Amino acid sequence: MQEVKRVSVREIVAERKSKKKLFGLFKLSRGKSVWENIIAVGLFACSVFSVLVTLGIIITLFSETINFFSRPEVNLWDFLTGTNWSPLSSSPGPENFGVRPLIRGTLMIAFISGAIALPIGLGSAIYLSEYASEKARKVLKPALEVLAGIPTVVYGYFAISFITPLLQRVLEDGLGINVSFFNALSASVVVGVMIIPMVASISEDAMRAVPRSLREGAYALGATKFEVATKVVVPAALSGIIAAFILAISRAIGETMAVTIAAGATPRMTLNPLESVQTMTSFIVQVSFGDAPSGSINGQAIYAVGATLFVITFLMNIISDIVLRRFREVYE
Amino acid sequence: MTASVETNGDFKENLGFRQKLGRFFNVLLLICTLVGLVVLTALLVDVALEGGSWIRPQLFTNYHSRFPEKAGMKSGIVGSLILIGLTGLFSFPIGVGAAIYLEEYAPKNWLTNFINININNLSGVPSIVYGMLGLTVFGRMFGLFEPDSWLVKAFNIPVAAGMQGGWQFDLFGIPGLAIQLPFGRSLVAGAMTMTLLILPVVIIASREAIRAVPPSIREAAYGLGATRWQTVSTQVLPVAVPGILTGMILALSRAVGETAPLLIMGAFTYVPFLPESVWDQFTTMPIQIYNWITLPQEDYRIHLAAAGIIVLLAVLLSLNTIAVYLRNKFQVKW
Numbered sequence: 001m002q003e004v005k006r007v008s009v010r011e012i013v014a015e016r017k018s019k020k021k022l023f024g025l026f027k028l029s030r031g032k033s034v035w036e037n038i039i040a041v042g043l044f045a046c047s048v049f050s051v052l053v054t055l056g057i058i059i060t061l062f063s064e065t066i067n068f069f070s071r072p073e074v075n076l077w078d079f080l081t082g083t084n085w086s087p088l089s090s091s092p093g094p095e096n097f098g099v100r101p102l103i104r105g106t107l108m109i110a111f112i113s114g115a116i117a118l119p120i121g122l123g124s125a126i127y128l129s130e131y132a133s134e135k136a137r138k139v140l141k142p143a144l145e146v147l148a149g150i151p152t153v154v155y156g157y158f159a160i161s162f163i164t165p166l167l168q169r170v171l172e173d174g175l176g177i178n179v180s181f182f183n184a185l186s187a188s189v190v191v192g193v194m195i196i197p198m199v200a201s202i203s204e205d206a207m208r209a210v211p212r213s214l215r216e217g218a219y220a221l222g223a224t225k226f227e228v229a230t231k232v233v234v235p236a237a238l239s240g241i242i243a244a245f246i247l248a249i250s251r252a253i254g255e256t257m258a259v260t261i262a263a264g265a266t267p268r269m270t271l272n273p274l275e276s277v278q279t280m281t282s283f284i285v286q287v288s289f290g291d292a293p294s295g296s297i298n299g300q301a302i303y304a305v306g307a308t309l310f311v312i313t314f315l316m317n318i319i320s321d322i323v324l325r326r327f328r329e330v331y332e
Numbered sequence: 333m334t335a336s337v338e339t340n341g342d343f344k345e346n347l348g349f350r351q352k353l354g355r356f357f358n359v360l361l362l363i364c365t366l367v368g369l370v371v372l373t374a375l376l377v378d379v380a381l382e383g384g385s386w387i388r389p390q391l392f393t394n395y396h397s398r399f400p401e402k403a404g405m406k407s408g409i410v411g412s413l414i415l416i417g418l419t420g421l422f423s424f425p426i427g428v429g430a431a432i433y434l435e436e437y438a439p440k441n442w443l444t445n446f447i448n449i450n451i452n453n454l455s456g457v458p459s460i461v462y463g464m465l466g467l468t469v470f471g472r473m474f475g476l477f478e479p480d481s482w483l484v485k486a487f488n489i490p491v492a493a494g495m496q497g498g499w500q501f502d503l504f505g506i507p508g509l510a511i512q513l514p515f516g517r518s519l520v521a522g523a524m525t526m527t528l529l530i531l532p533v534v535i536i537a538s539r540e541a542i543r544a545v546p547p548s549i550r551e552a553a554y555g556l557g558a559t560r561w562q563t564v565s566t567q568v569l570p571v572a573v574p575g576i577l578t579g580m581i582l583a584l585s586r587a588v589g590e591t592a593p594l595l596i597m598g599a600f601t602y603v604p605f606l607p608e609s610v611w612d613q614f615t616t617m618p619i620q621i622y623n624w625i626t627l628p629q630e631d632y633r634i635h636l637a638a639a640g641i642i643v644l645l646a647v648l649l650s651l652n653t654i655a656v657y658l659r660n661k662f663q664v665k666w
Contacts (some may be wrong), residue, residue, distance in 0.1 A: 035559065035561070036559050036561050040433075040437055041559045042429065043430070043432050043433035043437055044433050044437070046425070046426050046427075046428075046429030046430040046432075046433060047427075047430035047433040047438070047447050047535075048424055048431070048447070048463070049531075050430060050447060050450055050451050050454060050531060050532070050535065051345070051446070051447060053454060053465075053528050053531065054450055054453070054454060056465055056469055057457065057462075057465050057605055058526075059647065060463070060464060060465050060468040060469060061464065061465075064468070072489045082342055092337075105569050118524055120362070120364045120452075121364075121530075123360065123361045123363075123364025123365065123367040124361070124364050124367075124368065126361055127361035127362060127364060128365065129510075131358055131361055131362075132365075140369075141467075143369055143372070144365070144368050144369065146335070146372060147368050147371075149586075149589075149648065149652070150375070150589070151588075151589025151590070151644060151648070152589070152591065152593065153525050153589070153591045153618045153621055153625070153641075154375070154376075154379070154589075154641050154644070156622075157379070157625055157638065157641060158374075158378060158379070160377045160625070160633075161378060161382060161634055161637075161638070162374065162375070162378045167656055168621055181430060186526070193368065193371045196367075196368045197368070200368075207443075224347075224350045224351060224353075224354045225354050225358075226350070226354035226357045226358075227350070227351055227354075229357075230357075236448050237584070245414075247456065248507045250456060251456075251458075252564070253458070254458025254459070254460065254461075255458075256458070256459065256460045256591075256592035257591045257622065260592075260623055261622070261626075281458065281460050283407070283594070284460055284463075284596060285592065285596070286593055288463075288467075288595055288598070289595065302464065303464065306460070306461055306464045309458060309460070309461065310457065310458075310461050311459065311655070313435045313456060313457065313458055314453065314456075314457070316456075317452075317453050317456035321337070321449070321452065321453075327481070327513055
């Protein structure tokens with residue numbers, strides 16, 4: 001007599017479960033064709049690719065950075081605290097590799113461009129979200145977003161062909177203040193303009209997410225439109241607005257071409273925006289443009305500077321993400 | 333709620349002043365909004381005035397020259413076009429694949445969450461960092477194919493020294509399927525760098541297009557017994573494709589304007605020939621423009637650069653027009 005293999009329902013379920021657990025990520029199960037599973041794995045691989053990109057960035061930047069710091073000519077402490085950045089000198093030593101002038105230049109441009117873009121961007125956002133008619137909004141918003149689509153090299157050109165001569169005419173000819181051709185202010189102005197759309201569009205999204213009922217409640221209490229906008233809508237959307245600010249500043253810090261073209265390549269510890277400075281990004285461009293061989297000290301220095309830049313912008317992006325998640329006011 | 337309307341004795345109605353303040357604020361906000369537009373107009377007018385008369389046939393038919401009157405950006409235009417073609421080719425499958433996984437397949441767990449956060453963060457990484465990534469991973473491949481690397485010694489790989497060196501062979505021995513390792517300063521290396529740069533944008537845009545397809549469509553397909561992939565490939569994707577393509581073109585137009593990553597990766601500023609294969613050196617429009625801006629003569633720095641910018645902006649405008657056309661023509665309203 002043939003032996004009948006008895007399988008309880010429970011066993012079948014258990015078997016399926018174990019199979020699912022094995023590949024919990026893809027929802028694989030029996031009854032599906034192999035093709036289905038191959039596709040699921042392939043699609044999963046595509047999305048994991050983005051994680052590999054991040055890993056690639058970290059490995060690339062930090063492995064070369066470690067090589068850089070293991071050279072006798074440099075050390076980490078002088079790199080972080082030194083105030084002299086002159087890596088192109090003939091016999092560079094630790095005193096030539098202080099990154100602070102580059103950070104100072106970067107932060108100065110980020111700060112001034114922020115001072116321009118944050119109020120203007122926030123004002124535009126309030127206008128578009130609270131004041132503009134639907135018709136005006138449909139014209140103004142895309143027009144503002146064109147600013148974000150213009151290549152950064154074009155902004156660099158605009159800085160040296162229009163903004164710098166304008167500054168020179170107003171400040172130098174008018175007030176007698178010396179303005180060098182490459183200066184941080186001109187770069188800051190164009191970077192500021194460049195990040196206006198970013199501030200405006202993220203803040204506006206946050207403000208439009210504030211429910212109508214909140215505004216109506218305030219109006220019912222007798223508030224004017226100005227009061228509703230500044231005392232109800234802006235505070236309610238504050239997490240989104242701050243996130244927009246942080247992202248915009250982080251974008252200004254990472255901005256490369258406009259700054260390289262307009263701000264020059266003179267690393268110095270200055271607070272005068274009318275002098276030429278050098279940012280972290282423009283140092284990287286300067287060295288790459290000059291074709292430093294891969295094993296040379298400058299070829300490695302760009303990775304150390306790049307890693308510094310990456311860490312700063314990465315932290316800012318994380319903070320903005322946390323602000324957005326943690327402090328968001330949730331309405332129904 | 334964060335709003336506070338004071339109701340104690342200090343509150344003065346003073347409606348006239350408050351209304352006036354409101355009107356003042358209204359004007360102030362309008363000015364804020366117009367600042368951006370005024371600058372945009374100034375930029376366009378400035379470029380048009382400086383470069384308009386330099387838009388001449390030589391700009392499109394000549395290479396860079398020592399004489400501004402003869403200089404053109406032929407290799408830049410061709411380089412940019414091939415580069416975005418390749419970038420589209422590389423980034424489309426990966427970006428759309430990732431978007432399909434995240435929208436249609438991904439379970440709600442820590443890994444999916446992590447991938448999401450990761451993609452958001454990638455979109456905030458400065459473009460210059462991608463240039464350094466591309467230089468190291470694609471351009472030099474960590475120096476693995478240099479004559480003295482452990483890999484070359486271990487496997488006895490026949491590498492050539494020098495700039496255009498490395499390991500050259502035909503894939504699977506098929507002539508024509510040439511491969512060059514490392515990728516060096518080739519179009520392939522540039523396109524791969526650009527792919528990494530625009531990938532987050534492509535993924536985010538494709539996800540939005542896929543999400544816009546209503547769940548009822550999927551449920552109907554499942555109800556008829558379709559598998560997940562059948563549902564996605566026959567129902568969701570055909571409807572989402574216009575949206576995906578729109579996002580793709582917008583992402584590529586960002587790639588067209590990027591300068592820094594390619595500069596870092598080692599794209600040349602002076603390329604007096606057209607690329608014959610994807611392994612050739614290249615230059616792009618923004619790099620050509622940057623090169624002109626850095627030259628001391630005013631004809632290059634101001635006029636020729638402006639002419640180049642006009643061509644670049646024209647390309648961007650046409651790409652955006654195509655994207656808007658696609659969206660309006662094929663968009664399905666539910």
